[in-house]
Amino acid sequence: MTDLPPLREVIARHGLTASKALGQNFLLDEQLLSRIAALPGNLTGKAVLEIGPGPGGLTRALLRAGARVTAVEMDRRCLPALAELEAAFPGQLRVVEGDAMKIGHDDLMGEPYAVVANLPYNVGTALFVRWLGGEHWPPRWTSLTLMFQQEVAQRIVAAPGSSAYGRLAVLAGWRSAAALAMKVHRSAFTPPPKVMSAIVHVTPAAMPDGVSARTLERVTEAAFGQRRKMLRQSLKGLPGAVEALETLGIEPTRRAETLSVAEFVAVARVLAD
Template structure:
C-alpha cells in the first residue's frame, strides 16, 4: 500500500484536460503540478494531522493533494467555478477532510467562514496565490484582527517576494516591506523556476513563510497611512514627505523617535515606522 492516500488519483494533467481547466490569465492562474514540489511546500508549512489549513485558489488541486496528505482538515476557497468539479473528485480519497467553498478570497470573511463550519481557534493558511491579487490578499490577511492564522505559506512572483523581504537602504525596500515585516515575520522558503508551472510565467516564483510578529504591535491603518506618505515621494526627505501628516511639528516628531529629518523613506527601519505610528 502506498504511503500517500491520494496515490490512486489520476494525474493532474489528465484532470486538467478532462475538466478543460486551461489556466486563465485574467485570474492570474499558473498551476503547479509537480507533487514533489507541492509536498515540499506542505512540509514548509509545518502542517500537522490535528490542524486545519485554509487553501486559497486551489485550481485543479495540485497543492491541495499535498496538504491533505498530511492528515489535516482543509477548507479550500476557489473562485473559478470550472475547478469545483475537479476538486470534488478529491473528497472520497481523503475521508471527508476537504470542504470546498466557492467564493472570492478578496472579499471572503475567513473568521466567519471558520466559525460557520465549527473550526475553533487559529488555522494555517497555504496557497499558490493568483499573481494578480497576491499582494492585495497578503495585506488583507496581515491587517485582520483578531488574527485567525498561526502561519501563512504563500507563493509569490519572485520580484514581489524580494520586496517583502527587502531591508532598509535597498532599492526594493518599500511599503510592502515595512507592512509585511511589522505585521509578521516573513521568511524565505525556496525559489521555483518559471518552468515548474503550467503555463510558465515570465519570471521565477518564491515561497515565503509568515508567522505573527510578537515583538511589534501597531495599528495597520496608521502604518498604511504613514508609509503611503513616506514612500509616495521616496526620494524626498521625511521632513517634506510626512509634513501632510505631522504638519509643522514634523521635524520635532521625527527627532522624538530618533529619525533624522533629512532621512529618506527607504533608509528608515521598520521599527522607525512603528514608532511614528505610536505618535498618532
C-alpha cells in the same frame, strides 16, 4: 485514498486551461507540491485555508499531509476536479465557491488555521496586506505560506536600505517574522509565467504597544509614496509626521528606505499619542 490520477490527466479530462484574467498558473510537479505542503510543519489534523486551488495540485499535497483543508475557488470550471478530491478524502476537504477578497476568512474557518496557497497573481498582494494589516492581533491564522512572483516575495523580506524595501517589508516586519522559504522556477508551472516565483513563510509575533495598523499604513503610504524624496517632503502631507521625526531625533533629510521597521513603528506611535 492517495491513489490519484496524475494532475495532467485531471486537467485534460476536465478541459482546464489557466486563466490569465484570474492570474492562474497551474503547478503540476507533485514532489515540489509536497515540499511546499511541508513548509508550515506537521499539518496532521490541522485546519488549512487554501486560496485559488485550481485543479487541486497543492490541495492534494495538503490532504496527503493530513490537513483539513478549506479551499476557496471562484473559477467554476475547477469545481468538478476539486469534487473528486472531496470524494477521495472524505471529511477532509471543504470547497467554497467564491471570491477570497469578499469572504471573511476567520468566520469561514471558525478556528485557528494556517494559510497555504499558490496565490493568484492578481490578488496576492491585496490578500497579504489584508492578513497582515488587521487591527486585531494576534491573528486567527497561525502561519502564512504563500507563493508570489519573486519580485513581490523579495519586497516582503527586504532589509532597510535595499531597493526592494518598502511598505510590504514594514508591514511584514512590525509584528511578524517573514522569510523567503523557497524559490520556484517558472518552468515548474503550466503555462510557464514570464517571471520567477518564490514562497514566503510568515509567522505572527508580538504586537508593539501603542500603535495601530492603520496609523502605520498611513505613515508608510506617505513615506514610500514619494520614496526618492526626503522625509520632510514625503511626510509633510501627514499632519504631525514631520514633528514626530523631530521628537524621535530622526533626521528629516533621510529617505524612507533608510528607516528601520522599528523607526516607522515609533513614528506611528507618536502620531497615535
